Amino acid sequence: MSAKDIQFLRITYLRGPNIWTYRSVMEALIDIGELEDFPSNLLPGFNDRLKSWLPQMIEHYCTPGVYGGFFQRLDTGTWAGHILEHVSLELQTRAGMSMGFGKARDAGPRGVYKVVIRTDHETVGRTSLEMARELILAAIHDTPYDVPAAIAELTDLVDNLYVGPSTASIVEAAYERRIPTIRLNAGNLVQLGYGSNQRRIWTAETDSTSAIAEGISKDKDLTKNLLAMCGVPVPEGQVVDSPAAAWTAAQEIGLPVCVKPSDGNRSRGVSLDLSTQADVESAYAIALEQGSEVIVERFVLGSEHRLLVIGDRMVAASQGENASVTGDGQHSVGELVELQINVDPRRGRDGNVPLELVKLRDGSPEMLELARQGLSKDSVPENGRKVLVKRTGNMTTDVTDVVHPDVAALAVLAARTVGLDIAGVDVVTPDIRQPLGAQGVIVEVNAGPSLLMHLNPAQGQARPVGQAIAEHLIPVQETGRIPVVGIMGDGDTTRSAKLIAWLLNLKGLYTGLACADGLFVNQRCLQVDKAMDFEQAERLLVNRSVQAAVFESDARHLLAEGLPYDRCQVGVVTRMPKASGLEDLYVGSDEKMPDYVRTQIDVVLAHGTAVLNAADDQVADLAQYCDGDVIFYADDEHHPRLVAHLASGSRVAFWRDGQLVLSKGQRESLVLSSKRPAVARLLQDDKLGTTDILVAACVAWALDIGTDLIRAGVKSFDQNTSH
Incomplete structure (x- = not known):
């Protein structure tokens, strides 16, 4: 490794909840070598060059928690890993993917660090880290670095790889409501919710947007005929x-x-x-x-308007304006279009901006408009002459609050007549504040309408249309979730996971299971190898038939990929894993393992439950991280933690003379006896252990599965051929 260098030892994309945060991150293991002896204040000229190249980093608060905090850290001295974190995040922000979370932590060996940055796309995150490294080294060695070119390249990546802004608004609205989302393709097909409760969007189209309705909307003559039949004014x-x-x-x-x-x-x-x-x-x-x-x-004489209808209501409206240029006696019309119209940052070549670039192509409506004024694109209008260039497609001003209720009602009727649950209804009228009457008409009803004009109007108030679509798909009182159980231990959880899935299946739920023995759906094995890998396990949540899912995980999968679900209704930890065998992941000592495994409990929903082994102190201590309820279990009913938990009015489970007991306060439920022949045979044949039964009973209790069904499920477990 050369002097004053930064070397990437490994870059890992953690797609699901991980030891750092709930959302996806890039984790870079780096070796800064000699730079360990050279914090930023000991690198001549470095701070000045970095600040001049990326002055916007003045906005990074960093550890001081104040505006300009990161620059303060540079001046007092901070190390290359920390700088890499901030520069990577800044490059992503400049490229249009604003991410606020980052960490830089000592990984153990001298000069080796873990640098973590939030990102919503692996390629963008990896590229930002690599660019940040090159930029930092250029600033250290005082060599040129083309920052604008790097940002432009990264911006192109974001535009090509990230979901569009319309889709992003819906995804962010879902996240704010803790509705899980899964991107299903490289484009804008996104799933909201899990399993059988999922809904799907494709930008502003949904899984309720019928092919018939979309076909009707594309046929403008048929659309007008249908609207006219229903009394909607059309030209x-x-x-x-x-x-x-x-x-x-x-x-x-x-x-x-x-x-x-x-x-x-x-x-x-x-x-x-x-x-x-x-x-x-x-x-x-x-x-x-x-x-x-x-x-x-x-x-029809009047202004062009776009009314956005979602479900049974109009949620946003935008008014268009003509695009014109003013002559200066020096520049041609074509040049004026570039100088006065296309310079607008809200115009661009793709769907990421609300307005298209104006192009004066031969045979275009714009060229026809110019010809009607006796001009061409090469004409030089006299100073002060206003030239109309484009009449349509320039939705700039929000008018949602002034749309007349009758016009809004007609827009809803138009969308319903065509059959669209989300529609962009085009209205031409001199005054949107008045009923259409004889003055205005509805000219089109469009499927998959753009949301950008409502999210980023040139004038007026931005409208939360992404939130409206999320609420249309998944009502406010719902989350789109199915029961999810996550279980983790030290290689002792596979049988417990399979028994839990069996109990859910007996309850009548079409259940998915990802465990060390394979991937199962409704007790049918789909595959054997790598079933706990993120992509394989996530298949359960994409499956529209799955009504409940059980995921076995371990420390390696957690550290290398993250959990395949964002939250769970029940989180289980049976034993604290050891650091042995994880040295390649730089986990440190056994004492650090609870800091990692707590993730399994961090993701328990507020209305969910953590199931923890009271006999393992490190496991029991994880209760403090649970937002929901906690059930402790142990073989010995007199275990101090169990006794204290029970005294607080909480739930516990234990074995008493071979009898499985679920207890809360003064109430006890006797579930089953390990001495019954069916249960004893399972234990004797090592198909289940007493801890497996205890853990599964606690999970079933948390999921409101009755004791009769628990008892029947344990006894019949051996009859399930997939086990």
Whole structure:
């Protein structure tokens, strides 16, 4: 390793809850070598160069807990691992993936650290760490580093790999309500909830968006006909098949007219306010390029509006404006478009920004608009002349609070008529504050509407449309969860996990099980190898048939991948694992293991339960980290922790003369006797142990499974052929 270098020993993506946080992180094991003797204040010029390259890091509070805290740490002296953490997070933030969590901790050997950063995508997180290393080394050695180019490259990665902002708004709203989410593909297909209680979104489409409704919405002529049948005001129009037919239809409808594709989107190919044969015939060719058919409609004078309907209510509305430039006598129209319109940061080439770039392409509606004003893209308008460039697709101003209730009701009716649960309803009217009456019309109903105009309006209030969609899919009083049991120990939990799954199955729940013996669904084995690996175990939560799930895990899987679920209803720890065998993960001594294993209890829901072995002090001490209830168990009913827990009014379980007892306060339930032939045979044949039965009974108790079913489940366990 060269002098003053940072070496990556390993970079690990922890996808699920882990020893650092509840959300996904990158954990980099690094060796800073000689830099262990050179904190930042001993590196000549380093701090000044780093601050000049990334001045926005003044906002990093860091340990002092104040604005500029990280820069204070630089000035007083901090080490390369800590700097790597902050620079990586800053690069992600500059690239559009703002993540606030990071840690840098000594890993044991001199100069070796674990650097942890929050990230929502493995490739983005890994790249930000690698870029941060190169930037820091350049600042140390006073060599050039192109920070803007690095940020641009990382921004492209975020744009290509991360979910779009519309989807992200729904995911974040779900997270705020502790609704679990799973990204199902490289795009915007995301699952909200688990198993049989899940819902799915694809940006602003849901698993309730029917193919029939989407097909209707794409056929604008059919949509108008259906709306008209239901009394919704729509513009008169005709489908035409030639430029000549378009002009004939325009004359029959009455000038001026609008010409547009019957199945286009995002206002592409739409030409408005046409009154001459040449304009109508030119507009026909433009529209045909964007769709399979062309519609000629009556032109309605008024402003363009987009009303977002979710379920049975309108939740947001945006008003459009024309896009124009003002001549200066020096620049051409094309140059003015770049200088005055496309410079707007809310315009871009993809769906991550609310407005599209204006492109003056031959045969486009924009070029037709210019021609009607006697101009081309190369014309140089005189100083002060206003040139209209684009009439449609410029939704800029939030008007949600002023939409007339009758207009909102018609928008809901339009969405319902088409059959969409989420719809963007396009309304043209001079005044959205008044009923449509004879002054306005509904021109389109769109499936999968963009949310960006409502999340980031140029003027007015941003609307929580992601939250509205999350609430539409999963009502406020629900979470989309199924019963999840997580169990961890020191290699002693497989039989317990299988018995728990068996009890849930007998309760009538279609149950998934991921354990050391394999991956099971409804007692059927799907695979044998690597069933506890994150991706394999997560399959249970994606399965729409699964009504309950049991996950066995161990310290290695926790440290190397994280847990495959975000929270659990019941978390079990039977014995504290040892550090032996985990040296490659730099876990340290046995004394540090409780700091890691506590994760299993940290993820227990507030209305859930931790099941802990009272006879293992390190395990019993984990009770302090549980947000929910705690059940202690032990073989000896006189164990001090058990006695104290019972005296506090809490639940305990134990064996008394071969009898399994569940006790709370003065009430005891005798579950079963280990001396009964069926149970004794299981114990004798080593198919179950007394601890397995005790643990499973506690979990069943936490899940409101009655003692009769517990007793029957234990006795019939041997009859389950999958075991």
